Amino acid sequence: MSSAFSTSTARNIFFGGTVFFFLMFLALTFDTQQQLPQRDQRAQLSNPQIAAGKKLWEVNNCIGCHTLMGEGAYFAPELGNVYKRRGPEFIKAWIQAQPTGAPGRRQMPQFNLSDKDIDDLVAFLKYASEINTANWPPNIEG
């Protein structure tokens, strides 16, 4: 690079550019925060089952095998839309029946959840399925 372009010029461009684009990122974040109430179903959060369900989702590390809105591990099915794909009764029965023990098949652990726990988890999955995800996934299979 030519000597007309000095290190201090380069440094100034770095700091200026970084600050500018970080502020722009913050502005977009602020705007997103304003728009989220129309998309994220926050009115539902007054239902304590959802918070309890999310906690169960977390402490059983569901994300270690499954994806939720496409984020997580890619070992087991997408669960962001599982409520719509399978419905509440199937989800409950499925969780209770694990592991299948089918030889050579991927196994889901038995988490020993109570009926109340499973209802909370289903409430959380129902809430997740109603968030406006810009029509993702492409089809019901996730």
Next chain:
Amino acid sequence: MQYKSQAVAKPYFIGALGLFVAQILFGLIMGLQYVVGDFLFPEIPFNVARMVHTNALIVWLLMGFMGSAYYLVPEEAERELYSPKLAIVTFWVFLVAAALTVVGYLAVPYATLAKITGNDLLPTMGREFLEQPTVTKIGIVLVALSMLFNLSMTYLKGRKTSITTVLLLGLWGLAVFFLFSFYNPTNLVLDKFYWWWVVHLWVEGVWELILGALLAFVLIKVTGVDREVIEKWLYVIITLALVTGLIGTGHHYYWIGTPEYWQWFGSVFSALEPIPFFAMTLFAFNMVNRRRREHPNRAATLWALGTGVMSFLGAGVWGFLHTLAPVNFYTHGSQITAAHGHMAFYGAYVMVVLTMISYSMPLMRGRQANSNASQVMEMWGFWLMTIAMVFITLFLTAAGILQVWLQRVATTPLSFMATQDQLALFYWLREGTGVVFLIGLLVYLASFFKGEKVAA
């Protein structure tokens, strides 16, 4: 090695390489579980193996960054480290905390681990890559603060170079953005939105500053090119990285409940993210071509060039492959994501840490470079691991394309599990290349014990 205290880097590097081995072993377990679903079930369920695989990676890269910084900052500042003792104590705290966390993952069910570590008081567990118990997260913050104090004091009292400025900026940013891991609202969209402030703003933000600074340091050392030239390159590269990468965060905000304008911001800015990585490739090759000395450590030069190429391929090309919103609509959360993740982490961060280790370890062991035999062996490790990673990525990409087609594009889409059955061939091939990677790693590690040629 010009300053005695630089040697504190050594335990960090050894600890990092130990965790690297654990990471690969658990990766092989997971890879096998992809095709032999009940392998090691219920002793090591997939989610546990994955936590060990990803968390070991994160922690060993952090250890590698820290070791690199402890080595680099005194030399650049032209004085001893502020407190070598603190650096050593910090290392042991970090290693013990990491070991206890892994033991916790393996010994008890995750829900039990959450209970006994007091997750109820401040629930932060159970989110991808941030699975560590809250107490471990607090420990990571303390370890980072101790390092930042030690290095900043060294920096402030010594010569300030662009390399140390950028490195410290990266390390401070790493600590600051990690604090978002303590924010875990019930609102899933907010949870995910700020989760990316740790994950994306680390790997496509502040970590790139660390990467650039470490690469620049090694290139000055092995090529003898003027610092002025190298520092200018460094600033240009990190400017491009942050200008594209900050708003590039938007490529994670397409489908998680966030407004749809992110599809535009994310697509445009992240489509430019390969540019800084390409600049890094040009940088590495240019500097080596213009070298003013023949450094005897040819292995370190190879790692530096490799970092330039592989970070561009993994982070740049494989990132671009699925970053445009209309493409990502189909590939989001598929094996394409996994393919990109593997090559990007290896090409950028694994390789830059191994570059620093390759350059500094011989110096810390009292020689400018290792024997020819040892370097040849190290380069075998380089090629085996790198080529294995290329093929792991290619096989996962093939699996991903097939998966997207069968599950998301076909007129009669298959279910997730039915699709997985169809991908078995590629998963087997990936597992095979994973074994090659492990062999490469063992060869690499063996090179540390290979001395001068001795007549038999």
